Amino acid sequence: MDPKFRFSFFFQLAVFSFPRLTNEFRVLSVKSSLRPRAWCLLVSGIFSIIIPLQASKTNIIAIVTDDQATWSLGAYGNSDPMTPHMDRLAREGILFSRAFVCSPVCSPSRATYLTGKYPTQIGITDWIAPSEAAAGLGLPEHLPTWPEVLQKHGYSTGLIGKWHLGDQPPFHPKRRGFDHFFGFLGGGNTPMHPMLERQGVTRRFEGYGADLLTDDALAFIEEHQRRPFALLLHFREPHAPYAPVPDSDAAVFESLDPSLPEASAMNTSQLKKWTREYHASVRSVDRNLGRILLHLDQLNLASETIVLFTSDHGYMIGHHGLRHKGNAHWYAGGVRGPKRPNMFEYSIRVPWIMRWPGVIQPGKRIDELVSQVDMFASVLGMLQIPMPDGYEQEGHDLSGLVMGESHVARRFIFGQYDLHNNGLAYMRMIRTKKWKLVRHFKTHFMDELYNLEEDPDETRNLYRQSRFATVRASLADLLALKMQQVSDPLLGDVY
Numbered sequence: 001m002d003p004k005f006r007f008s009f010f011f012q013l014a015v016f017s018f019p020r021l022t023n024e025f026r027v028l029s030v031k032s033s034l035r036p037r038a039w040c041l042l043v044s045g046i047f048s049i050i051i052p053l054q055a056s057k058t059n060i061i062a063i064v065t066d067d068q069a070t071w072s073l074g075a076y077g078n079s080d081p082m083t084p085h086m087d088r089l090a091r092e093g094i095l096f097s098r099a100f101v102c103s104p105v106c107s108p109s110r111a112t113y114l115t116g117k118y119p120t121q122i123g124i125t126d127w128i129a130p131s132e133a134a135a136g137l138g139l140p141e142h143l144p145t146w147p148e149v150l151q152k153h154g155y156s157t158g159l160i161g162k163w164h165l166g167d168q169p170p171f172h173p174k175r176r177g178f179d180h181f182f183g184f185l186g187g188g189n190t191p192m193h194p195m196l197e198r199q200g201v202t203r204r205f206e207g208y209g210a211d212l213l214t215d216d217a218l219a220f221i222e223e224h225q226r227r228p229f230a231l232l233l234h235f236r237e238p239h240a241p242y243a244p245v246p247d248s249d250a251a252v253f254e255s256l257d258p259s260l261p262e263a264s265a266m267n268t269s270q271l272k273k274w275t276r277e278y279h280a281s282v283r284s285v286d287r288n289l290g291r292i293l294l295h296l297d298q299l300n301l302a303s304e305t306i307v308l309f310t311s312d313h314g315y316m317i318g319h320h321g322l323r324h325k326g327n328a329h330w331y332a333g334g335v336r337g338p339k340r341p342n343m344f345e346y347s348i349r350v351p352w353i354m355r356w357p358g359v360i361q362p363g364k365r366i367d368e369l370v371s372q373v374d375m376f377a378s379v380l381g382m383l384q385i386p387m388p389d390g391y392e393q394e395g396h397d398l399s400g401l402v403m404g405e406s407h408v409a410r411r412f413i414f415g416q417y418d419l420h421n422n423g424l425a426y427m428r429m430i431r432t433k434k435w436k437l438v439r440h441f442k443t444h445f446m447d448e449l450y451n452l453e454e455d456p457d458e459t460r461n462l463y464r465q466s467r468f469a470t471v472r473a474s475l476a477d478l479l480a481l482k483m484q485q486v487s488d489p490l491l492g493d494v495y
Ligand SMILES: [Ca+2]
Pocket: 066, 067, 105, 106, 239, 312, 313
């Protein structure tokens, strides 16, 4: 089929089938007559008459870690980590087994998470470098964040921890939907004795960063316990450098001989050291998550508080012979090599766990594809808060899926990544349950196609094999369609 005709055919088919969503989603129905959401709607409807500004009394605590891969949690099947509280959250709530970010580095992923827009729509396509921040790059003021929407509906909102979405005054968290901010505006910080901003003044604080942030989170929860609150707690852990951490977090891994990915020519003892330190850093977050959960129990807030746990993207220590994320480096013979821009599963797949007592069935596991572009619509959906008038976000409300109701399931994940810090790459991705296509624009011979059912570790690139030409072409059509939908600047690129 002629490529232009094929694109036109698929585009028209999609438009006629689903006027708004194209074939990105499919409807799945649930027959149960007693649906928790129905009760929620009834109860919140009554309350909304009594207390107009507080459509729901449900609080939300959304925790985002930095660079945390799914292989660093016991709940995702690795026995090396020590994550009893993350695992507890999964036992008492939902674990999403196929949760993805839209971009495999910090700022574009976080911007998508907060706005429900894709990176090129936001104008943030790589982590924001200090020179870019100084030049005025940040989360555009015309895009609402979901905490800002909650704030307008009577929520007390707080951001504690990392921002990395602009450090000029218009982008400050307190002007982007947060009543309270304690943290840092840039991308990095030291694990111990960090520089943190409190009440507009940035200074060095004595102590371990994750502990300091959690101290503030506990105080915020206590202070706002009598009204709905939304607390976003953004840890810097387990971002590099992984160490130092408090002795108690490191000691439990001193004798661990960690399991490693298959990676030839890598320095095994170095990999093991990094992996032990990474697990220790994750453990420091887990310990603090335990403090939050205990605090909710002590204040009798657990039953009316959604606790969401996720990360801004995944991470590799030796996987594929690489270290770090979408902008990973090769490591061979203990030497750091050139970058390998990637959208491997290890970089784009994240932990996503959510607890909501009385609404979410405990111990539930969801294998459907979910994307962090869905977070904006999903938080509003769960809290029964309407979408801001005229705001066209790209995500899908997952509240039906979360509550076990009829819902619209996502058929693919769309990703974008334009690496431009210390390298150059223009990557676009379509990932279905079975296939992943990664197109590298403005270059030749870099494109990738993986069969994730037969090759989950993405070791065999099938892109140039003629027997996969048909599937490659249909995925390329889907990618072109999605790029068209979001007015992707790379659309029409001849390469
Ligand atoms: Ca990150």
